[in-house]
Amino acid sequence: MEPQATENSLAVRKLREWDSRAVAQVIEFRGETTVVVPLEHLVRTAEYLVTEPSLRFSFLSDITTVDRYPIEPRFEVNYHLLSIERRERLRLKVRVPGNEPVVPSVTPVWPTANWHEREIFDLFGIRFQGHPDLRRILMPEDWEGYPLRKDYPVEGYR
């Protein structure tokens, strides 16, 4: 399993050409490309990746979060993109501070993000700005705390 050379990834090259501010960092691991995007550029980068005819990342597989507590910025939100026609995957990553976890919603770009973002709100307590219906989805509505945070115990009392 040889990792591909970073700059050979078409998506990364195109992104840099389009707007170099959108690419804060590129991570290559086990043949997977991760582009770290600054929070303020997330939505326009997403729009670009969907609409650019040579990329067409029209399918959002998944959104997931990793809590790096106590490291700041605490949260990493990962977007797993897929281009069905080109058979290529790409991961976008944004870093979110723990004191004010707010991320702009990508539901206008990919409607499927609706439930994924609700799940992250439910389990990590990250708020998504512009989300049409931000409520808990898996836990009861009156639940206190966010279970998948690292400072939330696996068992016993909170």
Place this chain on the structure above:
Amino acid sequence: MNERDVVEAMATMTIETPSGATKPMVLNMGPQHPSTHGVLRVVLELDGETVVKAEPVIGYLHTGIEKNCEAKTYSQAITLTDRIDYLAPLSNNLGYCLAVEKLIGLEIPKRAQYIRVLLTELTRITSHLVWLGTHAIDLGAMSVFLYCFREREEIMKIFEYVSGQRMMTSYFRIGGLALEPPPGYLDRVRRVMESLPGHIDEYEDLLTKNRIWMARTQGVGILTAADAIAMGVSGPMLRGSGVAYDVRKAFPYSSYDEFDFEIPTQTAGDVYARYLVRVAEIRESRKIVRQAMEKIPADGPFRAEAPGIIPPSREEMKTSIEGLIYHFKIFTEGFTPPPGEVYQAIESPRGELGVFIASDGSQKPYRVKFRAPSFVNLQSLPKLCEGRLIADVVACIGTTDIVLGEVDR
């Protein structure tokens, strides 16, 4: 609409307001309703018999599997993956094991890869049989249900023979398989596969040209290709809308590129189209199983050689000091993959099952996320049934083929 509004609406179930105008009635379908296949609740807003708005409410089966994985070593977490999608436990085992193997960069012996293909395709057949049987009984065809469970039972017996368990098999382990498969297991598979095409013809005789079946499924629950992609729908639901995306072909894993099979697609995008796709998939899976039976070598290693990661054989553990040390360390401490993040997708019977693992270099996964196809597919339910009759809701839930264990995790 939130919970409180629903309760209020339920308390005042006035259908006619004083002014004489009608207002929608709110009806809770589930969480205890036989056709929701578990504990799904759908809040339906009705205008007469027409569904104005449908909203799935989930979470009744949330058990915190992802949180639990963080407290277990990489090998221990396999037992949890069985319990996510209990109709396709081996597919979950495979997705998780492949993700960990990708993380540590492990090559798996061909024999183990082929046996994995064989068993996951049998899993796809059992899962589709349960789907077909329950979907048919939801729409009033009782006998199909009984036939499907008859064939499923035969395949479950194979799982029991190979792994010792009918359902929670945990048979795929990191690096290969848990055990050497027992002698004669291929003969049993062959026997079941020989009779299967006749049985599928039987189901098709009962349903495919059945006028009632066609009336209840054709033109119902339509999902266009553009909508399906926008909603992130995958698996037979996406292929029923005419998009030929199958992870086995697009991103082959476990040597799927060496197998010859088709991706059945339909363009109508309705319940009937998805029925045709899934029935065709059973036949394709049988084709793959038959090829796998030819390919599996009679003997050879069933797991990779990786001291410190894969447990040594029983004999080695009993006779050599290194074997004993490795065995002890693997089962007490676990192993440490390099820090990093991987996403591994497989084609489960329901669609793209993705496993995301973030490792911090310790013995336990820092974060495990299951991209559950049922969860994402269920999100399209309002699109399928809004504007249709209440009786069609049952067909729409059946056609999404959800497993609530996987939706809620």
